Amino acid sequence: MEAETAERQSPNGVALEVRGLTKVFGAGDAAVRAIDGVDMTVRRGEIILVMGPSGSGKTTLLTLIGGLARPSEGTVRINGLDITEMRESELPKVRRHQVGFVFQSFNLLEPLTAVENVEVVLNLAGKNGRGAGRKAQEILRTLGLGGRLHFKASALSGGEKQRVSIARTLANEPQLILADEPTANLDSKHGHEVVVLLRDIAKEQGRTVIIVSHDHRIREVADRVLWLEDGRFRDIGRLKRDPVCAMLVEEGSAVSQSYAGRTYYFCSEGCRREFAEQPQSFVESGEQTA
Amino acid sequence: MVPIARRYLLSDKPRVTISAGGVAFAVLLIVLMLALYRGIYDQAGRFATSAPSELWVRQAGSADPSHGASILDNSVLAQLTDVPGVAAAQPLFARTMLIGTSPLEGSYALVVSIPEGPLFAATTESFGVPSMPGPGQIILSDPVAQKVGAGAGDTVYIGSSALKVGEVSSLIDSAFSAMVVVSPADAAPLFRNSGAFSFALVALEAQADPARVESTIEAMVPGTNAATREQFAGALRREVEEGFLPIVAVLGAVAFVVGLSVIALTIYTSTVERVRDYGVLKAVGASPGQLFSIVLRQSVIVTLLGYALGVLLAVGAGSLLADAVPEFTTLYRWQDILVVLGAAVIMSVVAAIVPIRKVALVDPTMVFRA
Numbered sequence: 001m002e003a004e005t006a007e008r009q010s011p012n013g014v015a016l017e018v019r020g021l022t023k024v025f026g027a028g029d030a031a032v033r034a035i036d037g038v039d040m041t042v043r044r045g046e047i048i049l050v051m052g053p054s055g056s057g058k059t060t061l062l063t064l065i066g067g068l069a070r071p072s073e074g075t076v077r078i079n080g081l082d083i084t085e086m087r088e089s090e091l092p093k094v095r096r097h098q099v100g101f102v103f104q105s106f107n108l109l110e111p112l113t114a115v116e117n118v119e120v121v122l123n124l125a126g127k128n129g130r131g132a133g134r135k136a137q138e139i140l141r142t143l144g145l146g147g148r149l150h151f152k153a154s155a156l157s158g159g160e161k162q163r164v165s166i167a168r169t170l171a172n173e174p175q176l177i178l179a180d181e182p183t184a185n186l187d188s189k190h191g192h193e194v195v196v197l198l199r200d201i202a203k204e205q206g207r208t209v210i211i212v213s214h215d216h217r218i219r220e221v222a223d224r225v226l227w228l229e230d231g232r233f234r235d236i237g238r239l240k241r242d243p244v245c246a247m248l249v250e251e252g253s254a255v256s257q258s259y260a261g262r263t264y265y266f267c268s269e270g271c272r273r274e275f276a277e278q279p280q281s282f283v284e285s286g287e288q289t290a
Numbered sequence: 291m292v293p294i295a296r297r298y299l300l301s302d303k304p305r306v307t308i309s310a311g312g313v314a315f316a317v318l319l320i321v322l323m324l325a326l327y328r329g330i331y332d333q334a335g336r337f338a339t340s341a342p343s344e345l346w347v348r349q350a351g352s353a354d355p356s357h358g359a360s361i362l363d364n365s366v367l368a369q370l371t372d373v374p375g376v377a378a379a380q381p382l383f384a385r386t387m388l389i390g391t392s393p394l395e396g397s398y399a400l401v402v403s404i405p406e407g408p409l410f411a412a413t414t415e416s417f418g419v420p421s422m423p424g425p426g427q428i429i430l431s432d433p434v435a436q437k438v439g440a441g442a443g444d445t446v447y448i449g450s451s452a453l454k455v456g457e458v459s460s461l462i463d464s465a466f467s468a469m470v471v472v473s474p475a476d477a478a479p480l481f482r483n484s485g486a487f488s489f490a491l492v493a494l495e496a497q498a499d500p501a502r503v504e505s506t507i508e509a510m511v512p513g514t515n516a517a518t519r520e521q522f523a524g525a526l527r528r529e530v531e532e533g534f535l536p537i538v539a540v541l542g543a544v545a546f547v548v549g550l551s552v553i554a555l556t557i558y559t560s561t562v563e564r565v566r567d568y569g570v571l572k573a574v575g576a577s578p579g580q581l582f583s584i585v586l587r588q589s590v591i592v593t594l595l596g597y598a599l600g601v602l603l604a605v606g607a608g609s610l611l612a613d614a615v616p617e618f619t620t621l622y623r624w625q626d627i628l629v630v631l632g633a634a635v636i637m638s639v640v641a642a643i644v645p646i647r648k649v650a651l652v653d654p655t656m657v658f659r660a
Binding site for chain 1: 291292294297298300301566567570571572573574575576577578580654655657658
């Protein structure tokens with residue numbers, strides 16, 4: 001049923017189409033082009049990883065795709081539906097049924113329990129009563145949270161919170177899921193679990209997942225990696241891992257330092273200086289290949 | 291459906307308690323004042339409506355006995371009985387005078403005396419007088435006894451005339467003065483108006499038209515004003531209305547503003563604290579109407595909690611105050627309670643306006659910031 005619904009909704013299997021997307025903040029000399037003429041086409045079931053330096057516009061891109069902000073120019077089509085043409089009053093419906101968000105800081109509603117956090121989005125979509133509660137419980141159980149249904153959000157661990165957040169995202173069965181640094185606040189184990197979860201959502205449920213992240217593990221499950229810099233997509237080139245902070249950086253634009261006949265690449269001048277003070281401690285643990 | 295509004299509200303129990311308490315205080319004030327006004331209003335007319343006769347006749351231009359003396363010559367009685375439609379006429383003495391346990395000191399009370407006459411027994415019964423006091427005796431109503439601090443057997447003074455308290459009883463007090471009853475023998479020297487009386491109680495013949503008899507009395511007995519019990523009661527109540535209602539209205543408005551401010555502050559601070567949550571709800575698809583509904587529901591819940599508590603406290607307080615202050619006479623009407631409920635609902639809606647505006651301006655992209 002998932003596939004049929006997606007096919008009906010996605011012309012030619014295209015879940016997302018962005019053309020000439022631009023977002024300008026401010027005006028005149030103070031204007032900043034956070035997103036500058038971005039084009040992208042994403043097919044149903046793809047996992048797209050968007051990477052780039054801080055301030056490159058990754059989060060802004062997600063907010064524009066998800067209809068949380070209006071572009072200055074360009075179009076965004078989700079399952080063939082041009083959301084940039086819609087009135088403000090029509091966008092909540094898009095956010096309920098077409099798009100789901102996974103946030104870096106989980107953003108659960110603290111006074112509610114795990115199951116209530118999921119059920120509330122069903123209520124917003126007009127589904128009430130026991131059916132909504134049962135569906136929320138079912139989704140949480142499939143994500144391994146059957147024993148935490150009635151725990152308040154504040155009593156859950158980071159990994160559990162993120163899974164509840166993902167369950168909330170899946171409740172109204174959106175085609176497109178937008179994840180902003182979903183593993184940034186998680187430890188290694190839970191971060192890996194979330195990565196696997198997002199992969200399964202895409203591959204087994206046929207949903208489209210766009211992830212903004214610096215987490216190299218997501219690169220391993222992504223179908224495509226896009227590099228966003230200064231509001232534009234660039235050819236990704238080769239990615240190298242910063243031996244100090246383990247962040248993936250693009251070789252062509254990264255700060256570099258030579259040591260023992262090899263060149264190392266860093267996300268910032270700060271990491272480079274730290275490496276220069278004690279290179280041996282980083283060279284033993286760090287890998288330069290992406 | 292997940293009760294978001296209730297969860298948000300109850301996540302800070304001290305705040306909701308204080309807020310509901312503030313509303314309860316406002317409601318208590320409004321309900322109590324309304325009940326007090328109704329009580330006084332009702333009582334104001336009872337002196338008039340409790341008469342056993344259909345008509346009251348008084349000196350033209352005189353006010354109620356608490357505020358001014360009505361003086362009618364004894365000859366008026368004979369003239370009244372000559373009026374077609376009049377079956378009987380009974381004199382009544384009534385004047386507000388100073389009464390206390392020391393001469394020329396004390397509190398004001400309505401001094402009433404009922405001389406022998408065709409309606410004597412019925413009049414005595416109607417005003418709640420258990421039995422006519424003998425010469426030198428006085429019957430006090432409960433409020434007077436409490437105010438002057440006298441009981442059965444004590445001596446009290448009206449002006450400088452000493453009288454012994456025969457008993458303390460529940461009498462039909464007027465709106466502005468509690469009643470005491472003296473014997474006809476004591477009334478004349480007290481009132482210093484021998485050959486005159488205050489009011490005539492006029493009973494009508496069967497089938498007589500009260501309106502026609504009224505106008506005939508005024509025509510045949512110049513210098514008099516005739517009114518039915520209800521008309522006289524209306525005149526007495528109008529004084530209450532003109533004197534008290536503006537005060538009640540102003541105090542009610544102040545209480546309303548107090549309640550409104552308390553709710554508005556609570557809901558506003560709660561909204562500001564949860565502005566990120568509202569951003570999240572917007573991001574996951576809540577419409578403006580759904581968000582406004584969450585804010586409004588919180589406001590309504592706090593208001594209704596406060597309203598229920600306030601009404602209960604008002605009824606309890608009225609009972610306690612009446613025990614402590616006999617003049618504190620209250621009358622609770624369900625219509626007034628409903629009107630206060632309506633005002634409370636308006637209060638809750640108005641209080642939610644500013645927080646709702648705050649929610650409307652929340653930028654959902656803020657949820658991406660850590």
